[in-house]
Amino acid sequence: MNSYEVSTLKKGLLILDLLREKHALTLTEIMEELSMNKTSVFRMLYTLEKMNYVTKHNKYYHLNSHIFRNEHLYWHHDIQWASLIAPYHLARQEQITTYIGILEDCEMVIKNVIREPFEQPAFHAIDSRTPMHSSALGKVVLAHLSPDRQQAMLNNMELHTYTTETFYDYGLLIPHLQVIKAQGYAVDNEETNLGKCCIAVPIYLNKEAIGAIAFHGTTEQIKKNAIRSYVKKLVEASQQMTVEINYLLD
Known part of the structure; x- marks a missing residue:
């Protein structure tokens, strides 16, 4: 990794990119997609949810539609x-x-x-x-x-x-x-x-x-x-x- 990169921030952004691509995923699915451990994924999802970037419905996480609007969707x-x-x-x-x-x-x-x-x-x-x-x-x-x-x-x-x-x-x-x-x-x-x-x-x-x-x-x-x-x-x-x-x- 480049010495200027922040590892935790990069992983959090990867989660946001993944949710934009896959639309809605469970914690386990995110772990498998990004090859990350459960504790790290949980902590990042918890933080993103607290900051209102991500919302959770039942067991699925997805981007907050008030913040992220996909220009390809009508x-x-x-x-x-x-x-x-x-x-x-x-x-x-x-x-x-x-x-x-x-x-x-x-x-x-x-x-x-x-x-x-x-x-x-x-x-x-x-x-x-x-x-x-x-x-x-x-x-x-x-x-x-x-x-x-x-x-x-x-x-x-x-x-x-x-x-x-x-x-x-x-x-x-x-x-x-x-x-x-x-x-x-x-x-x-x-x-x-x-x-x-x-x-x-x-x-x-x-x-x-x-x-x-x-x-x-x-x-x-x-x-x-x-x-x-x-x-x-x-x-x-x-x-x-x-x-x-x-x-x-x-």
Whole structure:
């Protein structure tokens, strides 16, 4: 090491760089990535947390979003969607691809996709669109809009057919949306892509549904008898996201 370098400071900066790259890591994962002992990593994380450079949620450490804003991540209405921690915890825990979509004008826009190994956003998928009437993300938000806003969107929406399972009849879609609102979640069971299933719940801000979080996988991965269990975990993540969003907007 260069005689002018400060070893402890350098190690602390390496931790910050690692968290910027990997997004959220446990103490053990940081130890393994940097080949450092537990005591040193713990003391540096403790110091960084006390100085508010790093925050901890459950067992995961991540950069404080108020201080570190990744210029490569898209900000929308002051929310850095790909920086929210709860979806990464959820995706890693369940080992299932996780989507975040928000309502922009009359479209559902994807703001984050977390695929295996569940550490970084799939940047190429951010800002893509998903159908309002067939995707779980779109349907669950559409179902939770006010009646007037929902009707206005339906009046201006073409019900394109993507598979044989797609709802293309307004007479069938409207009662389907009523069921979704009552149960609190939506399922896209091969309505957008054959062989694929998606489960989504709303994300709320100021008690208004502004988007949705969803699990996406094959019909073999997401079994019908596991849907309610997945919904419970998605709801918990959605609630955590609301807390994070409110913190970011303070």
